[in-house]
Amino acid sequence: MISINELKYNEKGLIPAIVTDSRTGKVLMLAYMNRESLEITLKEERTCFFSRSRNELWRKGETSGNVQNVVSISTDCDMDTLLINVIPAGPACHTGNESCFFNTIVENAAPFTIEGLMDLIKGRKTDRKEGSYTTYLFDKGRDKILKKVGEESTEVIIAGKADDKAETIYELADLMYHALVLMADMEISVDDVMKELASRHVIDKKVKQEKMV
Numbered sequence: 001m002i003s004i005n006e007l008k009y010n011e012k013g014l015i016p017a018i019v020t021d022s023r024t025g026k027v028l029m030l031a032y033m034n035r036e037s038l039e040i041t042l043k044e045e046r047t048c049f050f051s052r053s054r055n056e057l058w059r060k061g062e063t064s065g066n067v068q069n070v071v072s073i074s075t076d077c078d079m080d081t082l083l084i085n086v087i088p089a090g091p092a093c094h095t096g097n098e099s100c101f102f103n104t105i106v107e108n109a110a111p112f113t114i115e116g117l118m119d120l121i122k123g124r125k126t127d128r129k130e131g132s133y134t135t136y137l138f139d140k141g142r143d144k145i146l147k148k149v150g151e152e153s154t155e156v157i158i159a160g161k162a163d164d165k166a167e168t169i170y171e172l173a174d175l176m177y178h179a180l181v182l183m184a185d186m187e188i189s190v191d192d193v194m195k196e197l198a199s200r201h202v203i204d205k206k207v208k209q210e211k212m213v
Contacts, residue, residue: 004038008080014050015082019092022071022085023194024115028092029100031060033082045070047084066090087198114190117177121184137181145185148178 009015014032021028031049033041037057040048047060047068061067068086075082093100124134137145152175159167183189 002075002079004035004042006079007038007075007082008078009034010080012052014052015080017047017049017082017084019047019068019084019086022087023191023198024113026099027101028068028086028088028098038082041070041073041084047086060092061089064090064094066092068092114176114180118180118184118190121180125184134181137178138185142182142185145178145182149175149182152178 007015013034015034015038017031017033019028019031020026031047032052033048034050034057037048037050040057040059044059047070049058049060050056051058059067067089068084069089071085071087073082073084088098091098093102095102121134124132125138128135128138137148152171155171156168156175159171180190183193
């Protein structure tokens with residue numbers, strides 16, 4: 001742990017702050033902080049920045065309601081840039097976009113993400129492409145999807161019990177895919193599940209077991 005006294009501000013007393021979504025790792029915005037706004041951020045556990053154009057402090061979401069709840073703050077090796085992981089309560093950009101970084105300059109192969117896979121699955125739900133396995137699952141209905149989730153869960157257990165790492169990874173991928181199909185069928189978003197996880201102490205607290213006692 002370092003002290004904020006060790007941070008290096010520029011000649012105007014500012015330090016750039018890169019804000020990312022702690023649930024997805026997506027970069028949301030770049031803003032600037034001075035020492036006072038950083039102290040407010042630490043105290044209130046919500047982002048507060050310094051506006052260079054207005055020459056004043058501004059709390060993110062103070063008018064829009066799109067606050068950013070701070071999960072962690074770190075700095076780079078030179079201690080002249082901040083990385084702030086947050087759980088956003090709404091879009092980061094004033095345009096209404098999730099991220100301020102939506103203007104593409106060049107785009108090669110798109111990175112694979114759970115959200116991207118979910119979008120493809122939802123596309124198969126609305127546009128039933130012939131010959132698609134996902135289309136087949138939606139056509140067969142909820143019972144078939146649930147059956148596949150159960151079967152893949154069993155396969156994960158068998159692979160894990162055999163201590164077969166490669167097979168476990170393979171079966172986990174199958175299980176995750178079928179779980180996403182179920183989510184799409186029930187209109188449950190990835191964000192819904194991430195918010196549920198974020199609301200719990202999932203690492204140290206056995207929520208269900210405690211409720212059963």
